[in-house]
Amino acid sequence: MGRQPCCDKVGLKRGPWTIEEDHKLINFILNNGIHCWRMVPKLAGLLRCGKSCRLRWINYLRPDLKRGAFTEMEEDQIIQLHSRLGNRWSKIASHFAGRTDNEIKNHWNTRIKKRLKLLGVDPVTHKPTTTTTTDQKTTDDDDDQTSTLESNSPKESSSVQENTSLEIILESRDDDMEDDHNNTNNVKKDIPRTEDKVEEQVEELISMDDTTDLLKNYELMMCSGANLEFVGGGSWNQESNTSTTVSACSSSFSSSMEEISDPSLQQWFDNVDSILSWDCFNQLEENLFQLGGK
DNA sequence: AATTCATGCAACCGCATCATA
DNA sequence: TTATGATGCGGTTGCATGAAT
Numbered sequence: 001m002g003r004q005p006c007c008d009k010v011g012l013k014r015g016p017w018t019i020e021e022d023h024k025l026i027n028f029i030l031n032n033g034i035h036c037w038r039m040v041p042k043l044a045g046l047l048r049c050g051k052s053c054r055l056r057w058i059n060y061l062r063p064d065l066k067r068g069a070f071t072e073m074e075e076d077q078i079i080q081l082h083s084r085l086g087n088r089w090s091k092i093a094s095h096f097a098g099r100t101d102n103e104i105k106n107h108w109n110t111r112i113k114k115r116l117k118l119l120g121v122d123p124v125t126h127k128p129t130t131t132t133t134t135d136q137k138t139t140d141d142d143d144d145q146t147s148t149l150e151s152n153s154p155k156e157s158s159s160v161q162e163n164t165s166l167e168i169i170l171e172s173r174d175d176d177m178e179d180d181h182n183n184t185n186n187v188k189k190d191i192p193r194t195e196d197k198v199e200e201q202v203e204e205l206i207s208m209d210d211t212t213d214l215l216k217n218y219e220l221m222m223c224s225g226a227n228l229e230f231v232g233g234g235s236w237n238q239e240s241n242t243s244t245t246v247s248a249c250s251s252s253f254s255s256s257m258e259e260i261s262d263p264s265l266q267q268w269f270d271n272v273d274s275i276l277s278w279d280c281f282n283q284l285e286e287n288l289f290q291l292g293g294k
Numbered sequence: 295a296a297t298t299c300a301t302g303c304a305a306c307c308g309c310a311t312c313a314t315a
Numbered sequence: 316t317t318a319t320g321a322t323g324c325g326g327t328t329g330c331a332t333g334a335a336t
Contacts, residue, residue, distance in 0.1 A: 016304070016330085038321070054322080055305070090324060101324075102304080109326095110302055 013047040017056055021046055025053055026061055059102045066098025070107055078104060078112060083126040 013021075028044035034057075037050035046053060070078075074096065081092045089101035089108075096104070108123075116123040 014306075036321085049306095051307095051322080052305075058323095059304070087325065105325075106303055 011047065012041075012049050012052075014052075017060075021048065022056070022061060025057060029057060029061075055102075059100045062100075064098050065100065066096075070111075074099075075107075075112055075115070078108065079116070079126075082108065082112075082123075 017025075024044045024046055025040070028040060032043070034040070037054045040046070040050055040053045041048045044053070048056075077095065078092060081095055085091050087105075089105045093099050093101040093104050113123045116126075117129075120129050121127070122129045
């Protein structure tokens with residue numbers, strides 16, 4: 001027998017999340033961590049599918065989210081990674097601390113694609129597009145008229161510098177990048193992704209950078225947050241739960257609070273505060289650090 | 295000022311893969 | 316081993332907002 005279904009979708013709420021819902025989800029995860037998304041909405045008192053809760057947490061509420069505009073350096077890195085990995089957004093996102101696959105995907109579709117087209121680069125193949133009209137169909141059906149036409153627009157002159165940097169990026173790719181690229185773009189559906197495992201392992205090793213540290217810190221925080229409760233009225237209380245597990249977590253919490261990349265934690269509070277305008281999260285910060293000092 | 299259009303982003307959907315009974 | 320559910324991922328949609336007319 002298999003497991004129970006994720007959720008019956010009858011009576012579940014959809015659409016944008018309310019502040020109260022965010023509040024419940026954050027409160028629940030801080031108290032309990034993440035074990036089974038299927039149970040999260042039930043236990044947190046949310047009329048949402050577990051999948052929806054997961055998405056909301058990962059894309060919006062996670063404490064290690066960076067948010068804010070992408071820097072040019074980040075954009076260049078995305079382009080470079082995309083040329084190697086194709087539309088494997090989660091893989092690309094794994095190279096960026098605090099960026100989600102959804103965020104990168106959106107940014108690619110709304111900004112970078114256009115930027116590349118302006119520069120005369122096909123965003124799919126990462127090869128220069130021919131300046132004359134081409135019978136080669138660009139894979140972008142909706143606005144493929146922009147790539148060749150706009151490359152002659154006045155904007156072109158202003159993008160010379162950008163173009164140069166892009167060329168450097170593209171030229172810096174390995175010689176075998178083209179094969180690599182052809183694979184990644186063509187295999188997307190045809191070849192099982194497990195065949196890329198070796199490459200992925202290498203990628204993972206390479207990406208064992210501050211992202212990893214951040215996540216480790218975050219795990220510590222999630223663990224340590226097990227005895228926090230949002231009690232409403234703009235304050236967070238520490239529960240009197242002193243079970244072994246929680247105590248263990250708390251001890252690691254105390255010792256790790258200073259290690260927990262303060263900037264990331266601080267950033268989360270700042271972000272959530274700015275996003276939700278919750279005065280209570282300012283209190284949370286204070287309480288967290290009070291706990292850390294105990 | 296009102297309307298239309300374009301853009302960006304959060305959220306949903308469906309599929310693939312992994313995990314479990 | 317097989318069937319089924321959970322999770323993760325990428326593609327797509329729909330809404331909110333700002334710009335243009």
